[in-house]
Amino acid sequence: MRGGTLNERRTGPVVCFGEMLLRLSPQGQIPLAQAGSVAIDVGGAEANVAAALASLGTPTRMISVVPDNPLGRKAIAAMGAAGSDTRFIVKKPGRIGLYFFESPAGPIAGRVTYDREGSSFALADPAALPFAKALEGASLLHMSGITPALGPDGVALARAAVAAANAAGVPICFDGNYRANLWDAWDSDPHAILTELMSEATLMIGNHRDISLLLGKTFSGDGPDRRREASEAAFEAFPRLQLIASTARHVETAGTHRIAARIDLRESHWQTDEVRIENIVDRIGTGDAYAAGMLRSWLAGGSAQDMAKSGLALAALKHGVPGDMVLVTEDDLLAFDPAAGDVRR
Ligand SMILES: O=C(O)C(=O)C[C@H](O)[C@H](O)COP(=O)(O)O
Numbered sequence: 001m002r003g004g005t006l007n008e009r010r011t012g013p014v015v016c017f018g019e020m021l022l023r024l025s026p027q028g029q030i031p032l033a034q035a036g037s038v039a040i041d042v043g044g045a046e047a048n049v050a051a052a053l054a055s056l057g058t059p060t061r062m063i064s065v066v067p068d069n070p071l072g073r074k075a076i077a078a079m080g081a082a083g084s085d086t087r088f089i090v091k092k093p094g095r096i097g098l099y100f101f102e103s104p105a106g107p108i109a110g111r112v113t114y115d116r117e118g119s120s121f122a123l124a125d126p127a128a129l130p131f132a133k134a135l136e137g138a139s140l141l142h143m144s145g146i147t148p149a150l151g152p153d154g155v156a157l158a159r160a161a162v163a164a165a166n167a168a169g170v171p172i173c174f175d176g177n178y179r180a181n182l183w184d185a186w187d188s189d190p191h192a193i194l195t196e197l198m199s200e201a202t203l204m205i206g207n208h209r210d211i212s213l214l215l216g217k218t219f220s221g222d223g224p225d226r227r228r229e230a231s232e233a234a235f236e237a238f239p240r241l242q243l244i245a246s247t248a249r250h251v252e253t254a255g256t257h258r259i260a261a262r263i264d265l266r267e268s269h270w271q272t273d274e275v276r277i278e279n280i281v282d283r284i285g286t287g288d289a290y291a292a293g294m295l296r297s298w299l300a301g302g303s304a305q306d307m308a309k310s311g312l313a314l315a316a317l318k319h320g321v322p323g324d325m326v327l328v329t330e331d332d333l334l335a336f337d338p339a340a341g342d343v344r345r
Contacts (some may be wrong), residue, residue, distance in 0.1 A: 001178040006242060006265070007301040008278045010139035013059035013085065014295065015170070017131075017143045017161045018046030019121040020064045020075040020089070021097045023284070023324055030103040032113065038100070042078035043324030045144045045177050048285045051082035052292035052314060055327035058299060063161075071096040072120070082327055094120035101284060104254035110283070114181060122150045126160030135168040138202075139299060142291070144175040148193050149182035155193055162200045163279070169226040174198050175291055178207035178213065199238050203298065205291050207246040224262075224271060229234040231264035242266070245294045245307065246285070247315060248274075252289060255280050257319070261290060261312035263304040270304040272312050275338040280319045289318035289326045293333065 023043045026035030050060040062084050066072030068091035075214035075230040076095065079086050097116030104110035107125050116122065135141065174197060183190045185210045195214050198204060200295065208219050208230035215237055219230045231244045246262040248271075251257050262271040293314030297307040318326040 006298075008302045010175070010299045012137045012139035013061050013138045014050070014053055014062045014139045014142055014299070014317070015063060015088075015134050016046040016050035016084075017063040017141065018044055019097050019116070019266060020044040020047045020066055020079070021064075021066060021099055021116060022071060022075065023099055023101055025101045025103065029103055031108075032100050032102050032111075039231065039322075040074075041323035041325075042075050043099070043285065044097075045146050045175065046073075046142055046333050047075075047079060047084075048288035048325050049142050049292045049295070050084045050291055051079060051325040051327060054079075054083035056292070056296050056330055056333065058296060059085070061088050061138070063088045063131065063134050065090045065092050065121040065129070066096055067092065067120045068098075073114050078325070082325065088130050090129060092120045092124060092128070094118070094123060096120060103282070105267075106254060110254075112181070116150070116186075121126050121157075122312065123153055124157060126157050129160065130158070131161060131164030131166065135164055135170050138168070138170045140173055140295070141165040141170050141297070142175070144188075144205075145194050146175040146177045146179055146182065146198070148197060149179050149188070149190070151186050151188075158193075158197055161339070162197060166200065171202035172200055173203035173205065174201035175235060175287070176204070176210035176213075177287070178210060196255045198241075200240065201238070202242050203295075204234065204238070204242055204244045205246070205294075206239055206244065206289075207248070211244075223236045224306060227271075228264065228269060231269065235264075235266050243298070243304075243307075245291070245311060245314075247290050250274070252276075257283070259286075259312065259315060261294075261306045261308040261315065263294070263311075264306055268304065270308050272308050275312060275316050277316055277319045277338075282322045285324040285326065286315045288324075290315035292326075296333075
């Protein structure tokens, strides 16, 4: 079976493909329109996964495109510092994609404002990307629904990545990562495009809402039953799919959330208890942290319970880390204690 069996150990690198962005965030919860300075962090959903996995000791290779200027070099340096292989990040004239993040503040919702149109990545020629070389000996290609949301060129890039993985016999993990602001900016058909790409995936990251979009169907009821119904429908629609990973989030206040992690397999599923996270520092990148934690365990041949637990731990830890990326050691992950908060000495 392509993608192997679930409890197989995989040691080849994880290849992550997607746009690398700079995130600019006003500090101290000042609204962007009034802010005089910003913090700059390197982000991008797939890069966040590559960096987190690399920090845990999993070999990762990043495929992306950045301009050959200080901004592009900053993005490459961040990946190198995390321990990811940067040899497959192509430099091409143009601009780096940016996004601005205003964090939630009391009654004011957080907001992302994109400024990424026409970036070096978004306009890249798929033929210029080293997919085949990067995928040699790989355990997995990780990609997401953000690339095809960028426009017709993004769709071509995503299709090329899928074709290259298929040619190399490398299984695909596809994170739905639905970004309405990107899809709505052009004459897009996310349902058709995401369904086409997802049908090639062995692992899916997405919840019942992502599955609704893919299948054009809403799921009745509430809670775990609705999630199982959605997963069963997805397994039926996508014969290649072996696993669906999702999280459930309850927002109490801007600074306090409860999250649980869930893994659905064809024959069974596992959902963790909720973890309550107070004093949230930065919620961006927590979905990618979940993906990385879950994949770390998948690579080790872990059970559904192991994958959910390790994904939840890394996602929870990310809430305490500013920026898009969480870099932790295996020991940090194993020592995760939802009730921690004091200083360890
Ligand atoms: O929006 C995009 O295109 C990005 O790639 C920027 C961010 O790095 C990810 O969106 C973080 O994703 P979450 O883990 O779901 O919070």
